Amino acid sequence: MTRVFVYGTLKKGQPNNCRMEDNGTVKLLARAQTVDPYPLVIATDDNIPFMLNLPGKGQQVRGEIYEVDDNLLKFLDVFESCPELYQRTLVQLEVEEWAGEDEDKLKTGSIVESFVYTTTTYKPEWLQYPTYENYDTYGDHGLKYVCREDR
Template structure:
């Protein structure tokens, strides 16, 4: 199964060492979504407002069930920080097999730690097409929060 990664788990980003699975290609969401960086911890969030925001660029990984469960734990799904939903993404030119595929993606949930802003507040922030290295300067790793 595929998972779409858009933030700090991407290659070359602060949490990539925790990414499990096999890189497939860069990818772009078929539908528009708001991608925001809006907490004082500099954490990127994809918001479940389909049709709003922008087509988001990220990375597509192949994962197995165990790796997906690990990602659920890493993304604090049980605590409500994120929830996982299937979306369609378009594999970009470097893909061995181009086209549109279904992938899991992690969206901002309604729970989590005190510093995680509510979805409505986050929605008011700038909507990004891509989480790039410039946004990592304000990112605070988990072990420093």
């Protein structure tokens, strides 16, 4: 099992969360935020959330840590166009709320490592876009994500 931090459309309540359960074994472990700030921007005509691999810029990004099996990890690599568009990057996360049922429960404030899908492929103007600490497709930014099926 591998830990994956999701910050965008794969989170609970977001348009692609169902893809997590439909393609392998998944378990929500915790809500967390990145230790380092990163730019989380909404870009392209499809309003896709991107976490740019520029640690130290932007804001601490909030999301969810999941434990996924190899089948789901392979699916996520394809879904996230890894390694062409996104890369799987190890980041440090601070646990905000543990959701797992394991005996090895991590306390609030604990630091853990997890993979996250970041991108180094972006247009220079994205660096001028607003950054977000918490993505929600239905947020007041007015940039609702366009699902692949609707493109």
